[in-house]
Amino acid sequence: MIAYALVIVLLGIGLYSIIAKKNLIKIIIGICLIEYAVNLFIAMVGYRLGGLPPIITKVGEQTKFVDPLPQALVLTAIVIGLATTALMVAIAVRIYARYKTFDITEIKRLRG
Amino acid sequence: MNLIPLFVAIPLGASFLTAMLFKLHRRVADALANIAVFSILSLSIYMIPQLAQHGPFVYEVGGWKPPFGINLVLDGLSLFMLITVSLISFMVSFYSISYMEHYTDKPRFYALFLLMIVGMNGVILTGDFFNLFVFMEIAAISSYALVAFGTWHEELEASFKYMVMGCIASSLILFGIILLYSRVSSLNMADIAMQIKNAGPSVQWIVKFVSVLFIFGFGLKAALVPFHAWLPDAHPSAPAPISAMLSGLLIKALGIYTLIRIFYSVIGASVQIVWVLLVLGALSMTVGAILAIGQSDFKRMLAYSSISQIGYIILGVASGTPIGILGGLFHLFNHATFKGLLFLNSGSVEMQTGTRDLNKMGGLSKVMPVTSGTTLVGSLAISGIPPFNGFWSKLFIIIGLVRGDHVWLAVLAIVIAVVTLAYYLKIQRLAFLGELKKGFEKVKDSPGAMCFSMIALALICLGIGIFYPWFKSVILNPAVEVIRQGTNYATMILRR
Numbered sequence: 004m005i006a007y008a009l010v011i012v013l014l015g016i017g018l019y020s021i022i023a024k025k026n027l028i029k030i031i032i033g034i035c036l037i038e039y040a041v042n043l044f045i046a047m048v049g050y051r052l053g054g055l056p057p058i059i060t061k062v063g064e065q066t067k068f069v070d071p072l073p074q075a076l077v078l079t080a081i082v083i084g085l086a087t088t089a090l091m092v093a094i095a096v097r098i099y100a101r102y103k104t105f106d107i108t109e110i111k112r113l114r115g
Numbered sequence: 116m117n118l119i120p121l122f123v124a125i126p127l128g129a130s131f132l133t134a135m136l137f138k139l140h141r142r143v144a145d146a147l148a149n150i151a152v153f154s155i156l157s158l159s160i161y162m163i164p165q166l167a168q169h170g171p172f173v174y175e176v177g178g179w180k181p182p183f184g185i186n187l188v189l190d191g192l193s194l195f196m197l198i199t200v201s202l203i204s205f206m207v208s209f210y211s212i213s214y215m216e217h218y219t220d221k222p223r224f225y226a227l228f229l230l231m232i233v234g235m236n237g238v239i240l241t242g243d244f245f246n247l248f249v250f251m252e253i254a255a256i257s258s259y260a261l262v263a264f265g266t267w268h269e270e271l272e273a274s275f276k277y278m279v280m281g282c283i284a285s286s287l288i289l290f291g292i293i294l295l296y297s298r299v300s301s302l303n304m305a306d307i308a309m310q311i312k313n314a315g316p317s318v319q320w321i322v323k324f325v326s327v328l329f330i331f332g333f334g335l336k337a338a339l340v341p342f343h344a345w346l347p348d349a350h351p352s353a354p355a356p357i358s359a360m361l362s363g364l365l366i367k368a369l370g371i372y373t374l375i376r377i378f379y380s381v382i383g384a385s386v387q388i389v390w391v392l393l394v395l396g397a398l399s400m401t402v403g404a405i406l407a408i409g410q411s412d413f414k415r416m417l418a419y420s421s422i423s424q425i426g427y428i429i430l431g432v433a434s435g436t437p438i439g440i441l442g443g444l445f446h447l448f449n450h451a452t453f454k455g456l457l458f459l460n461s462g463s464v465e466m467q468t469g470t471r472d473l474n475k476m477g478g479l480s481k482v483m484p485v486t487s488g489t490t491l492v493g494s495l496a497i498s499g500i501p502p503f504n505g506f507w508s509k510l511f512i513i514i515g516l517v518r519g520d521h522v523w524l525a526v527l528a529i530v531i532a533v534v535t536l537a538y539y540l541k542i543q544r545l546a547f548l549g550e551l552k553k554g555f556e557k558v559k560d561s562p563g564a565m566c567f568s569m570i571a572l573a574l575i576c577l578g579i580g581i582f583y584p585w586f587k588s589v590i591l592n593p594a595v596e597v598i599r600q601g602t603n604y605a606t607m608i609l610r611r
Contacts, residue, residue, distance in 0.1 A: 021279060030279060037286045044290065048297045072302075073293070076245055080289060083252045087282055090256060094263055094278070098271045110272050113348045 006047060013040040027095045027105040031088065038084040042077050049073035119174040119187045121158060122197060122236045123250075125151050130229035137222030144222035145212050148229055152208045155232070156201040159194065163589060166194055173242070173608055181242070181609060182306035188242040188608060191593025192444075196239045196372050198590060199448050202575075203363050203455045204232050210459050210568035211356040213561070214466060218265055218354060227264075231257040231360065235368040242608060244292045244302045248285070251369055255281050255336075258365055262353040273352035277345040284335035284342075291328035294321060308381045308605035322382055329377055330391060337370020339429065340399040343422050347406075350421065351414035351471070355462020358414060362421045363455035367447055371428055380597070380604035384433075392433035397524055400426030404534045413461045413471045413546065416538060417454065423531065424450045424497070430524060431512035432598070439515020441587070441595050446508035448591075449496070449579070453505060456493040456572040460486050463561040463569065464546065473542065478551035483560045485569060487547040492573040494539035496580070499532050504580040 017040060020033030049070035057071035095105070102110050129151030137144045166172070171190035175181065189197075208228065215221045234254025241247050259281065263274035296302055298321045299310045311322055335342035346366075350358045374392075378384050403423030410416040428450065431443025463486045464479065465471050480487035496503035499510075509532055516525040560566065579586055597604065 018283075021283070027275070034279060034282050034286075037283065041286045041290050041293075045293045048293055073296070076293070079245070079249060083249070083256075086256055087252075087278070090259055091275070091278055091282075094259075094271055094275050097263070097266050098275060101266075101268045101271060112269050113272055113276075113352070 007044070010040050010044045010047065013043070025107055027098065027107060027110075030107070031091050031095060034091065035084070035088055038080070038087070042080050042084070045073045045077045045080060117174070118158065118162070119172060119189050119240060120176070122155060122240060123233055125154055125158075126229040126232045126236065130226045130233065133222055133229065134226040144225045148225040149205075149208050149212070151229060152201065152205045152232065155236070156205050159197045159201045162189065162194055163198075166191065166593065167589075171607060182301050182303040185241070185243040185246050186303070186305075186608065187240045189240060190597050190604070190607075191595075192372075192375070192597040193239050195444065195448070195590055195594040196368060197236065199451050200232065200235050200239065200364050200368060203451050204360065206455065206568040206572055207356045207359050207363075207459070210359075210462075210565050213564040214356055214462055215354065217466070224261070224264060224354075227257045227261050228357075228360070230254075231261065231365070235364060238368055239372060242304050244295070244304060244307070246302075247373065248289055248292060251288070251336075251373070252285060254365060254369060255285065258357075258361060261357045262349050262361070264354055264357065269348075270352045273348040277349040280335060280342075280345045284332040287328050288332035291325045291332065294328070295325045297321075304376075304381050305605040305608035308383075308602045309609065311382060312602055312605075326378070326382060326388060330374070330388075330395075333370050333373045333377070334395065335370075336366065337374065337429075338366050338399075338422055338425060339370075339395045340402045340422065340426070343399065343403070346422060347415055347418045350418035350458075351412060355414075355458055355465065358417075358462070359455040359458035362418065362458060363451040366421070366425060367428075367451065371425065371432075371447065374429075375432060375598060379601055381602070383602050389433050389435060392429055393521065393524065396426045396429030396433060397527060398426070399423065400430065400531050401527065404531045404538075408534065408538050408541070410538075411473050413464065413473055413542065414458065416473075416542065417457050417461060420497070420535065420538070421450075421454055423535065424454070427509065427512055427528065427531075430528065431508075431515060434512070434515040434519040434521065436515045436518045437595060437599060438511050439519055440598050441591055442508050442511025442513075442515050444591055444594050444598075445504075445583075445587070446512060449504045449508045449576075452572055452575050452579070453493045453496040453503075456489060456569060456576065457497070459565070459569050459572070460490045460493065463565055466565075467558045467561060468555060473545040476546040476552065476555075477549045478547070479555065479558070480547040481551055482555065482558045485560050485566045489569040489573040490547065491543065492576055494543060496576040498536035498539050500536075502580045503576050504583065505576075507580065507583050 014037055017033045017036030021030050051069050054067050054069035057068040129147050133144045133147050174187040176185045215224050231254050234250050237250030238247055259274055259278045262277055263270050298318050299307050301307055338346040350362050378388055400423050403419050407416050407419035428443050428446050431439050496505040499505045513525045513528050
């Protein structure tokens with residue numbers, strides 16, 4: 004139970020970083036934190052008390068495994084998070100080349 | 116039906132081939148991309164009589180039966196969205212042949228464009244929640260890259276803002292999907308629908324929380340107010356064909372279609388959800404229209420108008436009467452055509468005059484006859500003037516709201532329709548009518564490929580408006596039928 008509450012705390016830290024920080028890179032780190040929190044939650048959903056890793060060693064043996072499906076989902080989600088982070092950092096690099104700053108209070112050409 | 120995965124496979128293959136083979140000849144990328152999108156268009160038109168004869172198709176990926184495998188479902192609503200996506204994509208892709216000449220790296224533009232089409236087709240066809248998430252991310256990441264394509268100041272800033280908000284929404288959608296999985300142990304939409312129908316209070320409680328997460332996540336993708344803040348920056352800053360794709364297709368396929376599919380076919384539309392959708396729709400309609408009046412940037416005004424028209428679509432679909440749902444879906448198709456047309460026009464004006472500021476333009480109808488004529492058609496269609504298609508869809512939405520006992524919302528819809536006419540007349544007056552401004556004598560009209568797309572879309576606006584009974588019976592009625600069936604979607608898939 005504590006573990007699930009800590010995942011929500013991690014989500015909250017990531018969200019705080021996106022909302023309250025002025026540096027572009029810190030905002031990107033905040034988004035990565037939110038993605039880590041969601042991936043951690045997915046992996047935890049699959050846990051069963053006293054479960055073994057879901058690998059069949061002897062055919063026909065009945066043992067209690069943890070749920071393997073969320074583990075597959077987490078792998079996909081990590082790859083998607085990687086693509087998103089890579090694109091965000093690339094755009095941040097280009098923003099620095101154009102605006103000469105990472106400070107979001109100075110990157111404000113679009114208003115209204 | 117083995118043709119269903121082709122909707123995803125053809126643009127995917129074409130995208131990778133374009134990225135690999137573009138060095139062979141200058142025009143390889145154009146040809147490959149346009150042939151791919153045209154084949155998708157013909158395939159979707161071919162499926163119309165097939166669907167009418169055989170009923171909905173289900174394709175099990177890898178042969179795994181539901182609920183263990185991923186299945187792709189082609190029913191009336193999916194086919195309607197596929198036709199919308201392929202038609203507008205073909206027009207935009209043809210337009211980009213000339214428009215993207217003055218950007219560098221056109222082949223990679225087409226590769227990303229085809230990936231966005233893959234994502235949208237995947238979202239429309241899928242019957243599995245995690246598959247929905249993966250395809251949604253494919254489309255969304257491609258769109259973030261395409262918004263930043265010109266890498267000028269505003270494009271990068273707008274893309275970053277769009278990306279941050281889009282990533283938060285996607286993470287919350289994934290959180291919701293996994294919360295639902297933790298209770299029902301299934302990712303298949305049909306299986307979850309069956310389990311929710313026969314469920315106890317613990318599942319019902321999780322479903323309510325997950326509904327809120329989905330409304331936030333998909334509402335942000337659909338740019339409903341108050342989740343709309345990314346749209347007025349992202350849509351104007353993108354290159355014009357991408358603005359047309361984003362406003363015309365992406366917010367509908369990723370936002371509205373998924374909201375309809377989840378809340379009507381899977382979770383079941385309860386009274387509270389319908390009220391939330393009505394409130395969000397009315398809010399979007401009003402806020403979008405009021406903020407659009409004061410804009411002086413052509414594309415920013417069109418972006419705020421998109422927010423307003425999405426409000427109309429949500430109001431129509433959530434009105435609860437068959438004619439309202441018909442109006443909502445019809446307005447979805449119509450908005451894709453006329454907003455696509457208007458954004459392509461704005462691109463044409465921007466390419467020829469070099470500016471998007473309405474106060475600096477004037478009298479362009481004398482030098483750009485095709486662009487000004489098609490903008491007039493688009494503006495009249497979106498304001499709901501007969502005999503264009505916008506008139507019928509707005510009429511059905513208003514009648515549907517009145518019949519569903521939401522008379523005040525119907526009055527609001529009529530008032531906002533008048534406001535819509537007002538700001539589109541402002542575009543006409545400032546940009547096209549009046550005196551030709553001093554620097555613009557040498558302006559000519561756009562090259563042939565761009566004119567072809569604009570004229571074709573304008574003819575579609577007029578044609579669908581005049582021949583709407585045919586369109587309604589052949590394409591719209593199966594889609595409305597799917598929404599009215601509601602959670603019977605599940606029995607249709609699991610019975611096979």
